[in-house]
Amino acid sequence: MKPSSKPNSLRTIKSYVRRSGRITDSQRKAWNNYWPCYGIDIENDPNRLVELFKDTKKRVVLEIGFGDGDNLIATAINETSSNVIGIEVYRSGIGHCLINAKKNNLKNLKIICFDAVEVLNQHIPNNSIDTVNIFFPDPWPKKRHRKRRLISETFVLLLKSKLTNHGLVHICTDWPDYNEDIRKLFKHIKNFKPVENIPERTQTKYEKKAMALEHVIYESAYRLVL
Ligand SMILES: C[S@@+](CC[C@H](N)C(=O)[O-])C[C@H]1O[C@@H](n2cnc3c(N)ncnc32)[C@H](O)[C@@H]1O
Numbered sequence: 001m002k003p004s005s006k007p008n009s010l011r012t013i014k015s016y017v018r019r020s021g022r023i024t025d026s027q028r029k030a031w032n033n034y035w036p037c038y039g040i041d042i043e044n045d046p047n048r049l050v051e052l053f054k055d056t057k058k059r060v061v062l063e064i065g066f067g068d069g070d071n072l073i074a075t076a077i078n079e080t081s082s083n084v085i086g087i088e089v090y091r092s093g094i095g096h097c098l099i100n101a102k103k104n105n106l107k108n109l110k111i112i113c114f115d116a117v118e119v120l121n122q123h124i125p126n127n128s129i130d131t132v133n134i135f136f137p138d139p140w141p142k143k144r145h146r147k148r149r150l151i152s153e154t155f156v157l158l159l160k161s162k163l164t165n166h167g168l169v170h171i172c173t174d175w176p177d178y179n180e181d182i183r184k185l186f187k188h189i190k191n192f193k194p195v196e197n198i199p200e201r202t203q204t205k206y207e208k209k210a211m212a213l214e215h216v217i218y219e220s221a222y223r224l225v226l
Pocket residue numbers: 015016064065066067068087088089090093114115116117135136137138139150204205206207
């Protein structure tokens with residue numbers, strides 16, 4: 001084995017590619033000025049995240065892959081008594097979100113720039129999250145890329161371990177076969193019940209593009225009932 005190659009147990013397929021998309025001046029300024037307030041540097045200062053779970057009376061809402069963060073910001077505005085956490089790896093999107101977090105003077109929002117799977121596995125306590133929102137996970141439409149899709153059996157089992165009893169997972173996709181796989185996974189994994197009255201949410205940037213292409217939007221929510 002070459003010194004740099006990882007053993008199999010550590011080799012993971014990522015559900016994202018790091019987009020090098022242009023970061024605007026205002027987004028760069030937001031990173032410099034507002035990241036210290038809203039950001040959690042999970043590798044060097046994971047205790048900031050641990051703090052959020054100490055007040056067990058507060059609901060915790062997690063959004064994975066929030067993009068530009070329009071729904072994340074709306075959640076933090078509407079649920080002032082919840083701790084709202086967003087995880088994203090897209091720096092320009094995080095910059096956009098930081099600008100809006102500051103504009104709205106949010107006090108209940110924290111942002112993590114890291115792989116959500118690793119954060120869940122290593123830093124989020126079991127039975128601690130009340131709602132997980134995953135809106136338009138990367139569809140990876142090519143067959144040979146399907147293994148990169150975020151929502152897999154292993155991932156749903158991971159979510160199950162992190163959710164509180166009666167916790168909710170809310171998902172949207174515009175990709176019919178991904179929707180079908182998600183539906184089957186939540187049916188197959190014990191203790192998830194489909195929810196009829198799906199909570200309201202804010203339209204996302206990806207969704208607007210999908211609708212402009214006349215894609216059907218598939219939306220589902222599942223409650224963990226132990
Ligand atoms: C198709 S975009 C949708 C963004 C946003 N939710 C929307 O609807 O506009 C999917 C996003 O998920 C993020 N993402 C994918 N895998 C992730 C992971 N493992 N951890 C954190 N973010 C991830 C990507 O960076 C990307 O911004």
